[in-house]
Amino acid sequence: MTDFQKLCWYCEKNNSQDEYTVPYDIHKLIRRKGTYVIFGRSVKTKYLSKTINIPRCKKCSQIHSKIFDISAISYLVICAIFIWNKIILNNENTFDQIIIGSVLVLIFGIPIFLIISWLVKKLFGIKENRDEDYPEIANLLSQGWESGSKPYLKGENYNSK
Numbered sequence: 001m002t003d004f005q006k007l008c009w010y011c012e013k014n015n016s017q018d019e020y021t022v023p024y025d026i027h028k029l030i031r032r033k034g035t036y037v038i039f040g041r042s043v044k045t046k047y048l049s050k051t052i053n054i055p056r057c058k059k060c061s062q063i064h065s066k067i068f069d070i071s072a073i074s075y076l077v078i079c080a081i082f083i084w085n086k087i088i089l090n091n092e093n094t095f096d097q098i099i100i101g102s103v104l105v106l107i108f109g110i111p112i113f114l115i116i117s118w119l120v121k122k123l124f125g126i127k128e129n130r131d132e133d134y135p136e137i138a139n140l141l142s143q144g145w146e147s148g149s150k151p152y153l154k155g156e157n158y159n160s161k
Ligand SMILES: [Zn+2]
Pocket: 008, 009, 010, 011, 012, 013, 014, 056, 057, 058, 059, 060, 061
């Protein structure tokens, strides 16, 4: 790495600062081999992984955390209304069911959270570059790398490199 200041990838206006860098995990599956062993199937996976640091400026970092806060609050309000109407007001639900139901709503609602974040960005007219378009990432994605720190599917005897 060189010492010179990089431009913030998101706004392409300000200089980036190391403390606001966004780590982006990326991996490439080299080989996945399933073998049958005594107690079932074991899958060995070999993959490469690395973290790419996307340069970001202080201002974009602040915008990102605001977007996150606004989205998180809206998301929790939507979930609360849903949980209240569908789960708590349903007299047949026991306390356990209410807790389990609420947790499930929060987990399966995550795509809604992502949609809200997207809407918030649109609403505030925030135009910025996407992580996936950062040249180093775009280059790896075009060579068969995928986002995330490791392959999704895994079995016992999970070997990483
Ligand atoms: Zn910026």
